[in-house]
Amino acid sequence: MTMLRESQIMKIHYITGIAALLVVAVHIMMRLIMPYSMSLGYENVIANYHNIPYVVLLESILVLIAIHGFNGLRIILLELRQSKAWEDGVTILTIAAMMGVIAYGTRTIIVANGLGFE
Amino acid sequence: MEIDRNNREGLKGWLNPGRYGWERVSYWLQRLTGVGLLAYFVGHIYETSSLTQGPDAWAAMLELTQTPMGHLILILVIGMSTYHSVNGIRLIFTHGGKGLGKPGRPDYPYDAVSLNYRQKSGIWIALILAAAAMLYGASVLFGGE
Amino acid sequence: MTEQIIEKIEKIEKKHHKKETIRSSVVLKVYRANRLAGEPGRYERIEVPVQRWTTVLDALLHAKAYKDPSIAIRYSCRMASCGSCGMEINGIPRLACYTKVSELEGSTITVEPLANFPHMRDLVTDFSQFFDHHRDMQPYVQNEHADIKDREKLSEFMQSPEDLDRFLQFSYCIKCGLCYSACPTVATDTKFPGPQALSQAYRYFIDNRDAAGKERMNIVDERHGIWRCHFAGSCSSVCPKGVDPALGIQLLRGHLLGFSKNEKKIADLQERLKRD
Numbered sequence: 001m002t003m004l005r006e007s008q009i010m011k012i013h014y015i016t017g018i019a020a021l022l023v024v025a026v027h028i029m030m031r032l033i034m035p036y037s038m039s040l041g042y043e044n045v046i047a048n049y050h051n052i053p054y055v056v057l058l059e060s061i062l063v064l065i066a067i068h069g070f071n072g073l074r075i076i077l078l079e080l081r082q083s084k085a086w087e088d089g090v091t092i093l094t095i096a097a098m099m100g101v102i103a104y105g106t107r108t109i110i111v112a113n114g115l116g117f118e
Numbered sequence: 119m120e121i122d123r124n125n126r127e128g129l130k131g132w133l134n135p136g137r138y139g140w141e142r143v144s145y146w147l148q149r150l151t152g153v154g155l156l157a158y159f160v161g162h163i164y165e166t167s168s169l170t171q172g173p174d175a176w177a178a179m180l181e182l183t184q185t186p187m188g189h190l191i192l193i194l195v196i197g198m199s200t201y202h203s204v205n206g207i208r209l210i211f212t213h214g215g216k217g218l219g220k221p222g223r224p225d226y227p228y229d230a231v232s233l234n235y236r237q238k239s240g241i242w243i244a245l246i247l248a249a250a251a252m253l254y255g256a257s258v259l260f261g262g263e
Numbered sequence: 264m265t266e267q268i269i270e271k272i273e274k275i276e277k278k279h280h281k282k283e284t285i286r287s288s289v290v291l292k293v294y295r296a297n298r299l300a301g302e303p304g305r306y307e308r309i310e311v312p313v314q315r316w317t318t319v320l321d322a323l324l325h326a327k328a329y330k331d332p333s334i335a336i337r338y339s340c341r342m343a344s345c346g347s348c349g350m351e352i353n354g355i356p357r358l359a360c361y362t363k364v365s366e367l368e369g370s371t372i373t374v375e376p377l378a379n380f381p382h383m384r385d386l387v388t389d390f391s392q393f394f395d396h397h398r399d400m401q402p403y404v405q406n407e408h409a410d411i412k413d414r415e416k417l418s419e420f421m422q423s424p425e426d427l428d429r430f431l432q433f434s435y436c437i438k439c440g441l442c443y444s445a446c447p448t449v450a451t452d453t454k455f456p457g458p459q460a461l462s463q464a465y466r467y468f469i470d471n472r473d474a475a476g477k478e479r480m481n482i483v484d485e486r487h488g489i490w491r492c493h494f495a496g497s498c499s500s501v502c503p504k505g506v507d508p509a510l511g512i513q514l515l516r517g518h519l520l521g522f523s524k525n526e527k528k529i530a531d532l533q534e535r536l537k538r539d
Contacts, residue, residue, distance in 0.1 A: 005484055006484055006485055006486050006488065006490045007484045007490070007519050007520070009490075010490050010520075011520065014210050014213075014520075017203075017206050017210070018207070018210070021203045021206075021207075024199070032258070036258050036259065037184075040180060040184070042169075042173040042176050042177070045169060045176070046169070049169075062163070065159055066159075069152070069155065069156040069159055070156070072152045072153075072156065073152075073153070073156055075490075075491070076149065076152075076153070078452075078486065078487070078491075079448055079451050079452040079455070079491060080129075080451050080452075081451075082452065082453050082454050082487070087486070101159075101160060101163055104163060104164075104167065105163045105166075105167075107167070107170070108163070108166055108167045108169060108170055111169075111170040112169045112170060115169070115170070124298075124381040124382060125376070125378060125379065125380060125381055125382040125388070126378070126379050126449070126450050126451065126453070127378045127379060127447075127450035127451075128450055128451055129451065131378070131447060131450040131451075132447070134354070137354060137355055138355075138445060138495070138496070138497035138500050138501070139496060139497070139500050140496075141494060141495055141496030141497070141500075141509075142447070142495045142496060142497050142500075144495075145447065145493050145494070145495035145496075146447075146495075148493070209493075209494060212494050212513055213494060213513055213516050213517075213520070214513070214516065214517040214520050214522030214523075215510075215513045215514040215515075215516065215517030215518075215522055215523060216517070216522060218509075218510055218513055218514070219510070220428075221428060221429060221430070221431070221432050221433065221507070221510060221511075221514070222428055222431075222432060223428065223431060223432065224432050224435065224504065224505025224506070224507070225505070226272065226275065227275055227276075228502070228503065228504060228505030229505070230496075230499035230500065230502065230505065230507040230509065230510065231507055231510060232496065232499055232507050232509045232510035232513065233496050233499055233500060233507075233509070
């Protein structure tokens with residue numbers, strides 16, 4: 001895998017930030033189209049997961065925030081300590097954490113999409 | 119080049135962000151809210167995964183999170199995400215050199231043109247919007263709809 | 264004319280609400296330590312007489328002359344031109360010769376060595392790493408057409424006042440190190456070049472006599488390069504010469520991000536004098 005230049009990584013960081021802002025805003029608004037406590041009912045939540053455009057929205061939030069957030073963490077950790085072992089470790093762990101969270105969240109989306117109503 | 123950590127302020131320097139002005143405070147808050155939001159994000163992904171275990175597991179998770187403490191944390195998250203987003207937009211512009219003014223011929227008292235009120239007001243707008251969002255969030259969560 | 268200038272300065276000082284604390288004496292709380300001899304640090308309190316215009320450097324030199332000659336201080340021009348007397352005064356990096364005692368509050372003034380520089384003795388720090396970072400930026404005009412070896416013709420780069428204004432303020436840097444001391448990234452990242460080096464990278468990048476723009480962008484486009492600046496602005500807030508390093512860094516980043524165009528018209532070289 002070719003390593004990205006730092007400028008390319010930062011461009012991704014900025015773009016994912018802006019894109020995440022837009023999709024998260026829609027996600028939050030979905031919680032406000034009905035009374036808040038009602039929106040958290042099991043049936044209503046599962047209904048969301050049956051709505052394909054909303055599922056696409058959730059998956060994009062997952063990917064964008066995971067990339068933006070874990071890259072941000074990588075930057076903070078890289079600034080704290082500078083040795084080859086630490087830098088390589090931080091890079092590998094944050095990429096692994098990113099992929100792990102995306103995988104776990106995608107699993108939730110796929111399983112919930114397949115669930116019926118009570 | 120030998121790496122020397124001697125006499126670096128380190129994390130201790132983070133404890134006093136107010137001595138250098140608003141931009142330093144906004145840098146400190148951007149980091150704090152970023153880490154806080156990442157922690158919330160991971161927790162939220164775990165929290166929503168209880169859906170896959172059926173309605174009982176989901177109800178148990180709601181019992182854990184839909185409490186006054188849970189609401190307070192959510193209000194904090196609302197504030198953090200609003201501040202981080204609005205300040206982030208300000209940073210995208212300033213990192214690209216926009217809104218910072220032009221280089222020229224400095225004269226007494228040598229005020230830095232980049233630390234102007236135009237980009238500084240972005241910090242204040244971010245803080246005000248975060249406070250407003252937190253108030254709105256509190257009204258929804260504690261308002262008892 | 265003089266009256267107009269005095270009026271202008273009075274207006275600016277009024278705008279900045281410069282408060283003066285007039286005292287007849289002040290206590291200097293000076294950090295003392297000899298790292299090379301392995302001595303631990305301690306604070307020493309020295310009372311010195313002051314007048315309205317006494318600077319912190321004047322006070323330190325009085326302490327050194329009449330109270331304790333062993334205080335190690337670096338200074339030279341005493342007029343904010345050489346950048347030697349940088350130190351932390353009441354927790355903020357300042358030039359001692361440029362900071363009047365009357366503009367500081369409280370009866371005690373704490374004087375410490377600049378943070379983020381390896382400490383040598385008392386108020387003296389090691390600037391080698393700082394200068395190394397500067398050298399890494401290749402701080403000289405690079406243009407293969409400049410006829411520095413051919414002495415038969417004398418030519419000059421045709422640079423307009425507008426071209427000059429693009430980099431002039433960054434060339435006023437006196438390498439005092441105050442910005443490096445104030446920077447939160449330098450506080451933890453040993454590989455980060457610091458605001459001084461990065462603003463000098465911009466100074467040469469934007470100079471239209473320099474033709475090495477692409478190479479300069481490659482130098483700063485590193486994991487611990489320009490991207491570790493987060494515009495905390497502390498560098499610009501402490502700079503005594505109005506260099507505004509934060510501006511230079513963000514403008515350079517604008518070129519890297521594509522916010523600003525990278526095509527630069529290199530200054531024409533014109534022959535001025537021909538010798539037989």
